[in-house]
Amino acid sequence: MQTPLDRSIETLARTGMTRFFLRMFDDAPELLLKNLTVEAVGPDRTFKIGGKWLRNFGSDSFLGLDQHPAVLAAIERGVREWGAHNGTSRAFSEVAPQGEAEAKVAAWLGTEDAVIYPSVTLANVGALPALTTRHDVIALDQYAHNSIEEGARVAKARGVRTAKFAHNDPADLDRVLRGLRPFRHAVVAVDGVYSMSGRLPPLTEFQRVARSHDGFLYVDDAHATGVLGTGGRGTVADALGDYENTLVVGSLSKAVSCLGGFVAGTRDAVEVLKMRSNSLIFGGPVPPPYLTAVCAALGVIGSAEYAGLRAKLDANVAALVSGATDLGFTVLGGLVPIVSVLIGTEERTLRAGRFLFDAGYYVQSVVFPAVPHGAGVLRMQVNANHSAEAVGGLIGALAELRETLPAQGHDSPLLVPAQREAVSA
Structure with missing residues (x-):
């Protein structure tokens, strides 16, 4: 039956x-x-x-750091010192390697602060709703990563209006934002690299359009983290010169070969994410051994x-x-x-x-x-x-x-x- x-x-x-x-x-x-x-x-x-x-030829451990002796030794050390898992939400406590890894991410990129999630998907699904209210809008590229789309859907369920604009088209972004008026603030969400086509977004033009509508850029740079830009810092710093008016999302599971994703930007923005991002508050943290491994991997990336x-x-x-x-x-x-x-x-x-x-x-x-x-x-x-x-x-x-x-x-x-x-x- x-x-x-x-x-x-x-x-x-x-x-x-x-x-x-x-x-x-x-x-x-x-x-x-x-x-x-x-x-x-x-x-x-x-x-x-x-x-x-x-x-x-299907591995995104681009730099081969998943087999690097320093990274493997850091994981072993993390297990010995912290155990396999820290079984509590970050809303209550965190292990010391969490803050150390986030500080290293921010120092490497040149941002004020960063917050690490267990994955880029959880970062996007948690951050986009946390960064908006029903008075705001999200405009996303039509080919933005699925996790950006999912984050926008969660925000939409909370009353945030969302719309897609034509791929890599600043003029259409401007048209879409004009059509969404009135709103308080706008989030313009794009990929730093579109992994299927290899195309890069015109970040300078997108930043100009976003500012003209009292908006900011949100760039998922997961595929460029560690392998593109000066020192492997990705697309944003090289394209824009700085991270002003921009939040950048990166991966710790691809070129960094560990586990997790991060959102980096101003200290105030990161604090808001820690207080408002449900995937961070109501989810488990990255296990400590992987946080010690992140520190080691970033050490390799920052070395000769x-x-x-x-x-x-x-x-x-x-x-x-x-x-x-x-x-x-x-x-x-x-x-x-x-x-x-x-x-x-x-x-x-x-x-x-x-x-x-x-x-x-x-x-x-x-x-x-x-x-x-x-x-x-x-x-x-x-x-x-x-x-x-x-x-x-x-x-x-x-x-x-x-x-x-x-x-x-x-x-x-x-x-x-x-x-x-x-x-x-």
Whole structure:
């Protein structure tokens, strides 16, 4: 006999997104490289899945700090000194490494203060509602990260009006904000790097428009943290010169290779977040061993060693971009260590990912809903501890893949007009 829960799940299985995934599972289960179990890890970014060793080009530990001796030693020290977990909300207390890690983040970026959340998603979902009231508005880029969208939805449920503006379009941002009048303050939420396309936002122009509407910038710079900008500080400082009138969100789980996300800005803004951000108040903290690891990882990034890691990473990215472009692929990105090649439809993309998997290379086959319906890319995440041989081998596998693919179209929704013209030329 079916329960109400059973009937509810059955109904959800018939909805658009769930139906889309179930159809893929039914039609071509061998193509879906999802929910994989990694059985072991080896040197040179290798891992074992299903008894098969592969080169892993799906890791966002861009600098390879997840295997750095100083970071591993810091985690061990954190466990010995603080245990596995601090089981209380930060609303009541915090361990000393929490404040130390936040101070190091702020000092590294050059902001007054920073607050660390267990993830970037929890930062965005908690911070955007905390920074607004029903008298304010949030304008977000149409391609802003899903966690920004979720944060805006929570704020909207509390009475905050929200609207999207055309991707990377300051004029449309101005139009949207004019249409939302009257309001007290505006939050303009964008990504620092759009990970699927590799595009950067025009932050200077967005700042100008935001100020003209008594608004401020909120930049999710997760994909640039540690790998873009002077000293790895991301896109904001280099683009704007400072953090005035800007809050920056960054990741401690990608290039920093630990756990968590942060919001950095003025001391007053951080204090407001600590008092108003529900995902911080009603959620658990980052475990102490990871906080000690964050301090160690930022120490590496702030040392002379960082230049060598960044140079190796940049060389690997340049080699992959050049190799894929020479093969005739349309390459999206390359400014950060995420290199995507345009493949086409969902099925075509999944087949391409399976081809590379069988050739010994794991890359991410990205389809809807991460990209628009009908589009698909192979997303390759490059690390500083990939050898030149590994990168060259992936390019060789891409060459074999290219021979199996028919000519690709130039009408993908992932392309801006200039890219469509270049592909069709």
